[in-house]
Amino acid sequence: MQDVCRTRAVLDIVGDKWALLVVRMLKDGPLRFTELKRAIDGISQRMLTVTLRDLERDGILTRTVRNVMPPHVSYELTPTGRTLREAAAPLLEWSLENLPHIEAARAAYDSRG
Amino acid sequence: MQDVCRTRAVLDIVGDKWALLVVRMLKDGPLRFTELKRAIDGISQRMLTVTLRDLERDGILTRTVRNVMPPHVSYELTPTGRTLREAAAPLLEWSLENLPHIEAARAAYDSRG
DNA sequence: TGCCTCGGTATCATTCGGTAACCACTGTGA
């Protein structure tokens, strides 16, 4: 199966721990750096910066800087980014629905030793 | 948004670089360790072991050992695992469709410096 | 004069993933 390596290449983008959460947060329109940081609980400043850079590089979102003080930088999904969000939505829903299930399975596994 | 941390918890499972590929490979029925290793190009033996353990722990797949020699160990999706595969399918399709687009965006970004 | 916000860097510690070697056991071939 040749697709494996190509899928791998894209999962490197999408599976990098924070990318999908950023994409999801941007679904209703652009947000500023600090808004994203507040919305995505637990992300460090550095990782948000890195994630946003990577997503911009891959054409998933755009970065818009207004030259004012204090700085005003906003991030918005591109059309490609919006298709990604749609493709990722079922997985994100699944994660919310199945978390209790998974935690139970994990606890059972751990208690078995 | 409280869901973020819960989504995060599941993306830890799903986003760990190889998990979705393993789940995808198992869609047509159980496979043995070595079959998976051959099918998923580039995965190391250790990472396949680790990934399979984690997915078993989370109730995504089952591990079945037949006590024969040579060892015969097969892995199969649980019902939860099958729902995960369905939820992940759109994202995997997206990745195949959009890889050229992303590579182009990346090249353009890099050439801009 | 401090102190805050915003959007980041710089620096360091910790964790993750990959490589290579090794294991037990059996079957196969010379």
Place this chain on the structure above:
DNA sequence: TCACAGTGGTTACCGAATGATACCGAGGCA
């Protein structure tokens, strides 16, 4: 008899990715 391969791992080690924390400049506000 001896070597070697396949199977499903485990272990030690190392570099890369990630995370926590501190700091920055410019302006606003007290």
